[in-house]
Amino acid sequence: MTTAIATEKERYVEAFERLAASRAEHEPGKITELRRSAIARFEDLGFPTTRLEEWRFTNVAPIAKAAFDLSPSANGVKAGELADFRYDGTCELVLINGRFSPELSNLEGLPDGVVVSGLEAAWSSHPEKIEPHLGFATFGEHSFVALNTALHRDGAFLFIPRGVVVEQPINIIHLGRTDGKPFACFPRLLIVAEESSQSTVVEQYGSIGDGNYFTCPVTEVVVGANATVDHYKLQRESISAFHVATFQLLQHRDSNFSSHSISWGGGLVRNDVNAVLDGEGAEATLNGLYMVEGTQLVDNHMRVEHAQPNCDSHELFKGILEDRSRAVFNGRIYVHRGAQKTDAKQTNRNLLLSKNAVANSNPQLEIFADDVKCTHGSTVGQLDELGIFYLRSRGIGEEAARSLLTYAFAADIVERIKVPSVRQDLEEFLFRRLPKGDVVRQAV
Amino acid sequence: MSLLHVKNLHVRVEETEILKGVDLEVNMGEVHAIMGPNGSGKSTLAQVLAGREEYEVTEGQVLYKGQDLLELPPEDRAREGLFMAFQYPVEIPGVSNVYFLKAALNAIRKHREQEEMDAMEFLSYVREKMKVVKMEETLLQRPVNEGFSGGEKKRNEIFHMAVLDPVLGILDETDSGLDIDALKIVAEGVNSLRSEKRSFVVITHYQRLLNYIVPNHVHVLVDGKIVRSGGKELAEELEDKGYVWLEDKLEMPVGV
Ligand SMILES: Nc1ncnc2c1ncn2[C@@H]1O[C@H](COP(=O)(O)OP(=O)(O)OP(=O)(O)O)[C@@H](O)[C@H]1O
Ligand SMILES: [Mg+2]
Numbered sequence: 001m002t003t004a005i006a007t008e009k010e011r012y013v014e015a016f017e018r019l020a021a022s023r024a025e026h027e028p029g030k031i032t033e034l035r036r037s038a039i040a041r042f043e044d045l046g047f048p049t050t051r052l053e054e055w056r057f058t059n060v061a062p063i064a065k066a067a068f069d070l071s072p073s074a075n076g077v078k079a080g081e082l083a084d085f086r087y088d089g090t091c092e093l094v095l096i097n098g099r100f101s102p103e104l105s106n107l108e109g110l111p112d113g114v115v116v117s118g119l120e121a122a123w124s125s126h127p128e129k130i131e132p133h134l135g136f137a138t139f140g141e142h143s144f145v146a147l148n149t150a151l152h153r154d155g156a157f158l159f160i161p162r163g164v165v166v167e168q169p170i171n172i173i174h175l176g177r178t179d180g181k182p183f184a185c186f187p188r189l190l191i192v193a194e195e196s197s198q199s200t201v202v203e204q205y206g207s208i209g210d211g212n213y214f215t216c217p218v219t220e221v222v223v224g225a226n227a228t229v230d231h232y233k234l235q236r237e238s239i240s241a242f243h244v245a246t247f248q249l250l251q252h253r254d255s256n257f258s259s260h261s262i263s264w265g266g267g268l269v270r271n272d273v274n275a276v277l278d279g280e281g282a283e284a285t286l287n288g289l290y291m292v293e294g295t296q297l298v299d300n301h302m303r304v305e306h307a308q309p310n311c312d313s314h315e316l317f318k319g320i321l322e323d324r325s326r327a328v329f330n331g332r333i334y335v336h337r338g339a340q341k342t343d344a345k346q347t348n349r350n351l352l353l354s355k356n357a358v359a360n361s362n363p364q365l366e367i368f369a370d371d372v373k374c375t376h377g378s379t380v381g382q383l384d385e386l387g388i389f390y391l392r393s394r395g396i397g398e399e400a401a402r403s404l405l406t407y408a409f410a411a412d413i414v415e416r417i418k419v420p421s422v423r424q425d426l427e428e429f430l431f432r433r434l435p436k437g438d439v440v441r442q443a444v
Numbered sequence: 445m446s447l448l449h450v451k452n453l454h455v456r457v458e459e460t461e462i463l464k465g466v467d468l469e470v471n472m473g474e475v476h477a478i479m480g481p482n483g484s485g486k487s488t489l490a491q492v493l494a495g496r497e498e499y500e501v502t503e504g505q506v507l508y509k510g511q512d513l514l515e516l517p518p519e520d521r522a523r524e525g526l527f528m529a530f531q532y533p534v535e536i537p538g539v540s541n542v543y544f545l546k547a548a549l550n551a552i553r554k555h556r557e558q559e560e561m562d563a564m565e566f567l568s569y570v571r572e573k574m575k576v577v578k579m580e581e582t583l584l585q586r587p588v589n590e591g592f593s594g595g596e597k598k599r600n601e602i603f604h605m606a607v608l609d610p611v612l613g614i615l616d617e618t619d620s621g622l623d624i625d626a627l628k629i630v631a632e633g634v635n636s637l638r639s640e641k642r643s644f645v646v647i648t649h650y651q652r653l654l655n656y657i658v659p660n661h662v663h664v665l666v667d668g669k670i671v672r673s674g675g676k677e678l679a680e681e682l683e684d685k686g687y688v689w690l691e692d693k694l695e696m697p698v699g700v
Contacts, residue, residue: 384534386534387534387536389494389495389496389497389518389534390533390536391539391544391548392517392518392519392522393494393495393518393519393527393528393530394522394527394544394545394548394604394608395519395522395523395552395555396519396544396547397519397551398517400547400551401519404547405539407538408536408537408538408539408587409538411538439547439551442547442550443539443543443544443546443547443548444539444543
């Protein structure tokens, strides 16, 4: 099979050479170099197999084997098709198949100095702001980060200058649509929040139609000293889409970053989140909710690195699994020598609604400082039968009782979403998804 | 026709027979007290009547309004007017007490082909019912029973009962663990709901409750069987002599 894998790799390497010419003219030489070393690294690594510890439960062979078109066009999506992804009171940056769409975007009303732009365009307008930051997501051991680094064409660039408070959430809508031909796209997102700034970013991945395609984003976020960033990721792509994403976070001193990663779409979804708390007093909240059914697989690989003393990290991931779906949660906490007074908490809870669903939860603590507080807990369980009986004994039907308890399980995360329109969107999704959702709507 | 007629009910849980032939007949408007020592099967009886599936009925019959109760799922029993107040009310994190009750009441009303209540109607209806058990407003918004004190949980059960307006209320040790003030509130709540169109089965450990809720009939359940039935004076006799008095009698050979 090695030869097969080799040809699979070749497709990407060839595309790299072919596409080199069409890349942003204004891209600095440093980035061109980075791309070259990334594709070389990918050539060495190839696609991961389940023999690798980090990919033990997630088989990406269907991605490796697929003959994706590697230079899809931003095909003619109409404004009306965005309705499901829009939120009141947000500004919108729209990406179609990895490419920025200025016509569909609405970037009005932002404070002076704030940049919300397509990445390719931003290389012309703000190269000096991008260059110091782009590319800190390491690809040495990660084939998909290598691929994105080598092959990304466009994406988004957000820059919040020092001291600026951006009231309206910035809604990044990435939509995939095939014209019958499966494709792969590699959106690259860079968010730079300068000292004492404050902003809210929504990162959405959705589909128009039920396209079979592969999204492989890399999002890099730099949170400057004393800055606050609230981030939401909504993974709601079609059930036949593949999604392998890396989120790379760098936090400076006294910064506050929170993220809620909500995943219900995609057939195979992998999220790598790598957070580095690299300044004293930094605080990171990384929460998530995944809801899978059918044969969906969702894999959240978290790595939280405490590099400096007095930082807090909190992770709460909850999952609801139906049918034959599978979920993987891998939570690594790495505390450097000298990162004293670290307070790191990690929780993963899985609710299995079917006997055939499987959840793998794997906490990994690596602690090299002695004065720290690190806790982790993971559970895999079913609905409480006594609770169901209690609800039924009050006249609530069995299906509705199950749905109500399922909703309550998720509510813990839903309630933490601070952007009302995003929260309502998720609530509505749950009411639609859960049987007898109308009863649930009434009861919560 | 009686409202509830339990005939020779045998119930098993995990291979052990717990109810060994219970007979009980409750007419409309009556209050029956069931007393009995720990582990005699009082809660088992209550839970079987409410429809708990873990309990297996091996023999006997239960008629409710003349129909076979045991074939109905728990929610249909509730919709037909049966309410059971749990000895140990269940905490339901994430589900608000008041919204849940609204959904429950509307499920029941729908079943009875009554109009569902909207939010405004429901709110004023609930305000009325809160007075019955002197419920605090704050307990409405909190998740069902979560973090409630023992007394608050019991009061919440009576509050649910008042809102859902059952025909038959089964109270499983709603008095246990309550101080005298809380006990009076619960008893007054029940008394205010007493009417010719409603019956109660009050399960208790302690005769004290029956000073406040005066029953028409008292039954004593020992080791899965009703060993004695009588008027309210039976409760007083029990209080004086203890269950041992009855247990001893049981052991006596017939004819002695
Ligand atoms: N789910 C169960 N599994 C196994 N045994 C059970 C179960 N429920 C009850 N039992 C047993 O059945 C017997 C009767 O229990 P039950 O709770 O009905 O008694 P009770 O009269 O209500 O007691 P108490 O006064 O303590 O409330 C006890 O011996 C109890 O241990
Ligand atoms: Mg009991």
